[in-house]
Amino acid sequence: MTLEELRDRMKAARVEIAENRLEVVRRLLTDALRPIHAMDSRANRTLEPAVTFETVRSRGDRGQ
Amino acid sequence: MASEELFYATIRDIGARLRRRALSPVELTRAHLERIEQLDPKLHAFVTVTADRALADAKAAEAALGRGDISSPLLGIPIGYKDIYATRGILTTGGSALLADWVPDEDSTCGTRLQRAGTVMLGKLITHEFAFGIQFPGHRFPAARNPWDLERMPGGSSSGSGAALASGMVFGALGSDTGGSIRGPASFCGIAGLKPTYGRCSRAGVLTLSWTLDHTGPMARTVEDCAYLLQALAGYDAADPASSREPVPDYVAPLGRGVRGLRVGVPREYFFEGIDPEVEKGFEQALATLRQLGATVEDVQIPSIQSAGAFMAIMLAEAFAYHERDLREHPELFGELLRERLLAGGLIMGSEYVQAQRIRARLQAEMSAVLRRVDVLATPTSPKPAPTFAMVYDPDYGFPRGNTGPFNMTGLPALAVPCGFTASGLPISLQITGRPFDETTVLRVGHTYEQATDWHKRHPQM
Numbered sequence: 001m002t003l004e005e006l007r008d009r010m011k012a013a014r015v016e017i018a019e020n021r022l023e024v025v026r027r028l029l030t031d032a033l034r035p036i037h038a039m040d041s042r043a044n045r046t047l048e049p050a051v052t053f054e055t056v057r058s059r060g061d062r063g064q
Numbered sequence: 065m066a067s068e069e070l071f072y073a074t075i076r077d078i079g080a081r082l083r084r085r086a087l088s089p090v091e092l093t094r095a096h097l098e099r100i101e102q103l104d105p106k107l108h109a110f111v112t113v114t115a116d117r118a119l120a121d122a123k124a125a126e127a128a129l130g131r132g133d134i135s136s137p138l139l140g141i142p143i144g145y146k147d148i149y150a151t152r153g154i155l156t157t158g159g160s161a162l163l164a165d166w167v168p169d170e171d172s173t174c175g176t177r178l179q180r181a182g183t184v185m186l187g188k189l190i191t192h193e194f195a196f197g198i199q200f201p202g203h204r205f206p207a208a209r210n211p212w213d214l215e216r217m218p219g220g221s222s223s224g225s226g227a228a229l230a231s232g233m234v235f236g237a238l239g240s241d242t243g244g245s246i247r248g249p250a251s252f253c254g255i256a257g258l259k260p261t262y263g264r265c266s267r268a269g270v271l272t273l274s275w276t277l278d279h280t281g282p283m284a285r286t287v288e289d290c291a292y293l294l295q296a297l298a299g300y301d302a303a304d305p306a307s308s309r310e311p312v313p314d315y316v317a318p319l320g321r322g323v324r325g326l327r328v329g330v331p332r333e334y335f336f337e338g339i340d341p342e343v344e345k346g347f348e349q350a351l352a353t354l355r356q357l358g359a360t361v362e363d364v365q366i367p368s369i370q371s372a373g374a375f376m377a378i379m380l381a382e383a384f385a386y387h388e389r390d391l392r393e394h395p396e397l398f399g400e401l402l403r404e405r406l407l408a409g410g411l412i413m414g415s416e417y418v419q420a421q422r423i424r425a426r427l428q429a430e431m432s433a434v435l436r437r438v439d440v441l442a443t444p445t446s447p448k449p450a451p452t453f454a455m456v457y458d459p460d461y462g463f464p465r466g467n468t469g470p471f472n473m474t475g476l477p478a479l480a481v482p483c484g485f486t487a488s489g490l491p492i493s494l495q496i497t498g499r500p501f502d503e504t505t506v507l508r509v510g511h512t513y514e515q516a517t518d519w520h521k522r523h524p525q526m
Contacts, residue, residue, distance in 0.1 A: 033416060
């Protein structure tokens with residue numbers, strides 16, 4: 001994420017962050033979003049967002 | 065002043081003394097209140113010391129013991145609550161100026177359950193601001209200090225809980241864990257801390273950081289003491305939408321079964337990046353100990369583990385959603401660091417949040433597959449020992465990538481247990497993670513390792 005993109009997002013979200021802290025926030029967001037932007041969502045179209053945590057104990061399965 | 069041995073006794077030992085009337089809960093509580101008065105001015109672990117309440121609880125425990133009531137192993141045990149757990153009639157600040165005067169009308173479910181178990185509430189323990197922002201100098205609530213080195217952080221966000229346990233001011237504490245806030249302080253303070261399975265312990269009456277990542281759980285000086293606390297805390301709660309109806313097993317009885325035949329998986333990727341050599345050495349020695357105890361240890365792969373950093377996108381977005389109104393109306397009541405972290409969450413797009421949740425589903429599936437082949441995973445809890453305050457107060461200090469967040473993503477039970485010290489005397493910690501709702505095995509592995517070592521018996525010079 002560039003500083004310009006960060007400023008665009010701030011404008012769209014009506015969020016103000018001090019100019020001298022933009023680089024720190026840019027780094028935080030870049031790290032958080034890196035795996036998301038690296039993901040090709042077409043690779044597994046049936047993969048759904050995880051929102052539940054059901055379990056089958058004996059097999060260690062996690063429901064989705 | 066009572067002896068150090070008393071303050072560093074385990075819940076099991078002190079409980080036994082109380083039940084055979086060799087020690088009075090009132091006497092024990094008074095000794096702890098004196099210790100807090102002596103030590104807390106330099107540790108800042110407590111926001112509020114509830115001396116009157118503690119003595120009332122202790123007298124009630126004494127009366128119960130007098131009636132022959134020995135049903136609860138926690139009866140008369142002095143503990144503390146992280147200050148994001150609502151306490152009826154008692155200040156609950158969340159470490160925030162926004163809630164500096166908030167006195168809740170109700171108790172959290174966890175608090176209620178510990179009270180029913182007969183514990184003695186010594187007070188409320190400092191948390192990082194809303195469990196996410198470090199208190200900088202000048203903040204209304206000063207940051208807790210690490211008893212092993214006062215110039216270092218005790219970890220967070222359950223910072224007061226970690227500091228109070230390591231300094232012998234409480235026997236147990238409530239923590240909460242969204243990305244490692246139980247296990248991080250446990251690691252940095254040389255104590256034990258369990259993040260149970262998502263839904264195992266109620267979040268009702270606990271301030272939210274991130275709905276789908278928040279967990280509540282116990283912290284103590286030994287794994288067995290965590291098991292006693294978990295036994296009282298675990299179970300369905302209709303007041304928590306994420307609460308599970310999974311039956312609650314006996315967590316204490318199976319602790320002594322050892323680890324012979326258990327399979328321990330070690331995911332080498334991700335969890336060792338940037339690791340401190342002394343931490344790595346301590347961890348490898350812990351694996352050797354587990355092998356000697358009869359476990360088999362093998363490397364395992366979690367193919368998508370490098371995407372676990374998406375955890376932060378979920379936490380930031382959910383935290384912003386929770387705090388947005390207050391952030392916009394009262395920004396001055398948030399610490400500078402917390403404010404900018406929360407505002408960063410407002411810059412994450414809806415589609416990015418959804419993709420992060422899809423990554424989470426993939427990680428859940430992959431970890432489930434690995435946990436069909438092995439019984440638990442082992443990793444270092446934190447790749448580095450506790451940082452100094454000078455490091456974290458540096459304006460360019462970023463949010464550290466830890467080894468704990470992946471298990472908040474996947475909701476799996478994860479335990480931090482001491483596994484050594486650096487040459488400069490800072491604690492090192494082993495993280496043991498298990499299958500959903502299989503806290504029993506996680507605790508059993510941790511307890512067996514702990515009993516074979518003496519790290520948990522070392523205490524800071526206060």
